[in-house]
Amino acid sequence: MEVKENLDFGKGYISGYTSIFLGILSFLGVLCFKYPEWLTTPEFREVYTGESMKILLTACIVASFFFGVISLMVSRNKKWALIGILFCVMAIVTGGFNVAPSIVNGSKWYIGLDWLLLDLFLMAIIFVPIEMVFPKRKDQKTFHEEWRTDLIYFTVSHLLVQFFGIITQQPAKLFFGWIGLSELQAWVQNLPFLIELFFAFFIADLFQYWTHRFFHTHHFLWRFHSIHHSTENMDWLAGSRTHFVDIFVTRSMAFIPLYVFGFSTITFSVYVVFMAIHAVLIHANTRINFGFLKYIFATPQYHHWHHCKDPNYYGKNFATIFPFIDKMFGTYYLPENEWPKDTGLLEANFPKGYVKQAIYPFTKSPFDKDLEMEDYSNR
Structure with a gap:
């Protein structure tokens, strides 16, 4: 299997980015548990269970910390590892290991943060590896110059x-x-x-x-x-x-x-x-x-x-x-x-x-x- 050279395996970048990604998702996931009536989608809540999301949240916190430590050990640039671990700690401090599913009272207006987090998580773990292993354009960087703009588009369309x-x-x-x-x-x-x-x-x-x-x-x-x-x-x-x-x-x-x-x-x-x-x-x-x-x-x-x-x-x-x-x-x-x-x-x-x-x-x-x-x- 061929893998794109721009990913720089073994230098701690991938583990650092992964730690940040999972850390941010974990922290925002805790907020969804704390304020479900404002941050989650009523129709989407019927698809998943609170217990399953609690298990997924715990797994993301643990994985974020794990990849942060790996990046801290192998990378010369410690910034990404520290940022990932910081978000991981924020998720824990705000109650990430102690969240409890609750009965939600309906709210007229809400932000679909749960839909954003779950879709982003699933699409990333499915398609990022596919693009790494089976790329059409091998010289295209994973984090090209406009990926942040596209991520904002992704975020806005889901939050609204x-x-x-x-x-x-x-x-x-x-x-x-x-x-x-x-x-x-x-x-x-x-x-x-x-x-x-x-x-x-x-x-x-x-x-x-x-x-x-x-x-x-x-x-x-x-x-x-x-x-x-x-x-x-x-x-x-x-x-x-x-x-x-x-x-x-x-x-x-x-x-x-x-x-x-x-x-x-x-x-x-x-x-x-x-x-x-x-x-x-x-x-x-x-x-x-x-x-x-x-x-x-x-x-x-x-x-x-x-x-x-x-x-x-x-x-x-x-x-x-x-x-x-x-x-x-x-x-x-x-x-x-x-x-x-x-x-x-x-x-x-x-x-x-x-x-x-x-x-x-x-x-x-x-x-x-x-x-x-x-x-x-x-x-």
């Missing part, structure tokens, strides 16, 4: 899970809530689970396909969506770089059919969890081609062509889940053993940092000339 959930449900309720869909919704919910699940995936992906394609062909909307295409470092965090206007419109159009057809709660939950994992996967820096599955589900190779910098391949692979939707509308492209040489946008000027990128599309186009913008909006 309630906000985005409310604003994306409103269009569906406004336009379709008065029709009277109880019979249709009862029929859908009586379908066999696997058929209902496929139907939900297909209808949501179909709506998202055309929304995605519209963002590429409408000049003003392309300003917002181009933020997503601005990264030249495709990795497990790259999919999170999405402007909040893009998130609002795209999620609304995906959720509207799910609301109209009345899919069951379990189906909707499976869809949300699948998309959370799959969106990370298709942007990951991995050369795994997934065999015949790449013709059934979108894969990194498939989606990387959508981010291709070469103008000859613009306007391809808009589907998020099913490639056959692109085949239906003539936008499918997947050569057998080829990957795009580069990803990103040619001759585009984007500011660095989350706040500047959030404001920028409202002020002007990231492209210097209107002609360049027209070319890119047809990607």
Whole structure:
């Protein structure tokens, strides 16, 4: 197995970063136990148990301290080890080993910190090792120059899970809530689970396909969506770089059919969890081609062509889940053993940092000339 050289094994960097990562998660996890009504998501609390989260929290504290000690022993730069151990100690002092699950009184407003921590933890332990062992771009650094910006995007979209959930449900309720869909919704919910699940995936992906394609062909909307295409470092965090206007419109159009057809709660939950994992996967820096599955589900190779910098391949692979939707509308492209040489946008000027990128599309186009913008909006 080949591993990227930029990781510097044996120098204490990996153990130091791991200690900090787990230490921060542990400290924030303690806060979730102390203030669950404000920091945790009611719907998500039904998925896990307090006892299981207590075990996971204890394991993270112990692992953070362990990796901190390892880094302290082998690294010349003690800073990372000390920071990791500091967060570990803060988690212990604030009651990390003595937290107790409690009955939560509902709160009208909350921050989805539990959803953020669990998703970040799971995605990191799954995809960081995959990118280390099976990288597509071996010279791409694990901590490239804009990884902090992408991490902020990841954090904001998770912490505002309630906000985005409310604003994306409103269009569906406004336009379709008065029709009277109880019979249709009862029929859908009586379908066999696997058929209902496929139907939900297909209808949501179909709506998202055309929304995605519209963002590429409408000049003003392309300003917002181009933020997503601005990264030249495709990795497990790259999919999170999405402007909040893009998130609002795209999620609304995906959720509207799910609301109209009345899919069951379990189906909707499976869809949300699948998309959370799959969106990370298709942007990951991995050369795994997934065999015949790449013709059934979108894969990194498939989606990387959508981010291709070469103008000859613009306007391809808009589907998020099913490639056959692109085949239906003539936008499918997947050569057998080829990957795009580069990803990103040619001759585009984007500011660095989350706040500047959030404001920028409202002020002007990231492209210097209107002609360049027209070319890119047809990607």
